[in-house]
Amino acid sequence: EAGVTQSPTHLIKTRGQQATLRCSPISGHTSVYWYQQALGLGLQFLLWYDEGEERNRGNFPPRFSGRQFPNYSSELNVNALELEDSALYLCASSSGRRNTEAFFGQGTRLTVV
Amino acid sequence: GEDVEQSLFLSVREGDSSVINCTYTDSSSTYLYWYKQEPGAGLQLLTYIFSNMDMKQDQRLTVLLNKKDKHLSLRIADTQTGDSAIYFCAVHSGGYNKLIFGAGTRLAVHP
Numbered sequence: 001e002a003g004v005t006q007s008p009t010h011l012i013k014t015r016g017q018q019a020t021l022r023c024s025p026i027s028g029h030t031s032v033y034w035y036q037q038a039l040g041l042g043l044q045f046l047l048w049y050d051e052g053e054e055r056n057r058g059n060f061p062p063r064f065s066g067r068q069f070p071n072y073s074s075e076l077n078v079n080a081l082e083l084e085d086s087a088l089y090l091c092a093s094s095s096g097r098r099n100t101e102a103f104f105g106q107g108t109r110l111t112v113v
Numbered sequence: 114g115e116d117v118e119q120s121l122f123l124s125v126r127e128g129d130s131s132v133i134n135c136t137y138t139d140s141s142s143t144y145l146y147w148y149k150q151e152p153g154a155g156l157q158l159l160t161y162i163f164s165n166m167d168m169k170q171d172q173r174l175t176v177l178l179n180k181k182d183k184h185l186s187l188r189i190a191d192t193q194t195g196d197s198a199i200y201f202c203a204v205h206s207g208g209y210n211k212l213i214f215g216a217g218t219r220l221a222v223h224p
Binding site: 102 | 146154155156157158161201203211212213214215216217
């Protein structure tokens, strides 16, 4: 069974551009979570989607947004990129709202130059 | 707000036991997790424990939970070089259904 897959694995953008990151959850999982892992800052919660709806978001500016599609895959969009957005973006999925077991993808490393 | 703290670095000799500690503030946490991250990789769920348990053992891994002190630990028996990685403690914030992570403990195993 395939795990959580993220694409692309690496992304290089210039300041001011937009980045789109994609995540496919484990089959049967309806919840998708996005985390940012910036150097020296640990893992920070970004967004939670469940059944197509945004259920919660972390302390990030509105230029971080996303959506969940009917097949439960998800997209994270970062507009007006800033240098400090450079980080590993991790997606996780779980089978329901209780998030008892969240499985992570390998991440997308975004570099803003 | 919720906070999870871990020591940043631990060095052990191959074959010894490793103990990684974590403290948290959210007393309503119902699930507590340990994840492993190897260089350049995502996070791998190692184990988790329910808040009504004191201990959970899974092969070389032992998780201890002291709910009164809000202290969680992960013991790795017979530590091997392949255990070298960053270990993240995470607690489930039930009110918001999100995982709050510690900063991670880098475990270095030397011969």
